């Protein structure tokens with residue numbers, strides 16, 4: 045049976061209506077694909093605690109976690125994933141890519157141009173809908 049992982053991801057947005065997108069490096073699993081930064085939930089952690097911890101580790105900033113964007117199950121060749129994404133805002137610190145190859149602020153209408161990890165596609169689609177309905181991002 046394939047290994048299953050539970051992952052949380054942050055859709056970090058800013059005052060310029062942009063979303064922070066992160067490029068997985070060539071040495072990471074799913075290399076050279078774009079994702080929303082985050083990582084695996086550890087034993088006993090809530091989604092919020094896990095996400096705050098992962099973003100601090102990966103990007104060196106503190107975030108405030110907001111509404112859920114999407115909850116997606118996806119089967120990769122070698123593992124399965126439950127990926128839950130949340131809106132988030134940076135509340136402290138300076139962004140630094142400690143693990144990713146690149147970080148980029150992207151407006152909603154340009155999200156489609158990135159080569160996303162397959163499990164992230166439903167979140168990207170949901171964001172486009174959210175943006176049209178609420179005009180919040």
Ligand SMILES: Nc1nc2c([nH]c(=O)n2[C@H]2C[C@H](O)[C@@H](COP(=O)(O)OP(=O)(O)OP(=O)(O)O)O2)c(=O)[nH]1
Nearest residue numbers: 051053073074079080081082083084127161163164
């Ligand atoms: N962080 C993140 N991972 C994603 C996304 N979409 C997606 O398929 N994944 C996959 C890639 C990885 O196989 C897995 C997350 O692993 P990771 O390596 O980022 O998490 P981690 O920091 O907890 O890992 P570890 O090196 O500590 O074991 O989920 C996404 O949007 N964000």
